[in-house]
Amino acid sequence: MNTTANTTVSTPAVVNAQPSLLERLGGNDVLEVVLEGFYFRLLCDEDLLEIFDGIDTAWLKVHQHKFLTLAFNSADLSGKAVGKHIARGHARLWAKGLSERHFDLVVEHLVEALLEMDTEQSLMDDVVAVVRPLRTVFEENALKHRQQQQASSNSKIASTSNVTAVPNTQTKRDSATGSAAKKSTKKRSSSVSKSVFSMFNARTN
Template identity: 35%
Template sequence: MSLYERLGETAGIRTAVDDFYRRVLGDPELAGYFEGVDLAGLHSHQTDLLVQVTGGPAGYTGRDLAAAHQGRDISPEAFDRVVAHLVATLTALGVGEADIGAVGAALTAHRDEVVASETAA
């Protein structure tokens, strides 16, 4: 069984994404990163991306992670808070530790594409 299936396929992933963004947008240290962002579009793209990277049908048509996060000046601490919210979401939804670890590892592999470069001026 794929991670996609264990997460409840598209419906389960959509539920996780909705809960995740409620947590992130409710975090005063993260909410500012989402000012002026099309949240409905973001939810849709995030769901499609997670469906695809967890073994579901390919459907993601958004920008690559580096382009999507360019200019947002995301700090390492903000990235870590986002990951913590995702872990809390998956835990609350009853996802097993091994699957949470797999999702966390997938995110961490893209950290350098999301976090602002310290050498940027």
């Protein structure tokens, strides 16, 4: 009797890859429009002018494009490597007072640029959730720079105090030399007076 073996053919499960945040927003074309609005808002904000003053605007635009592309492609921005990169890349701006306050303003302008494109609230929430971890980087580096400035200021004050407290040995040496010179002058004057007196006595006698 012939028997037919039952065989089960397993097929690989189809994994539906989740679209990136950039794809959900509409792709690169939408990103370009969002970037224009975002960039315009940054340069019109008086509270950010003190930070961006003197910065090459072309560089700023390229920088923002790279950042948004990275963020919207669902990159993990909470890693230490990202934090170190931002800290180094913004070195000049920490000296200008860059802080978490400016970060909040930048995120606010990003949300406004997205609103202008009629972006869904859920997508905007996701965008904010992606960039939010970076706030700690700005907060920590701003604090670190303020502490360095305070330490430098205290060091200068201490240095000035030490200079004031050190006795002026040169002045003492000059004073001692002056006193010795005066004594020597007095001795010479006394000797001359005695000589003149002796000469006067010799003539009168």
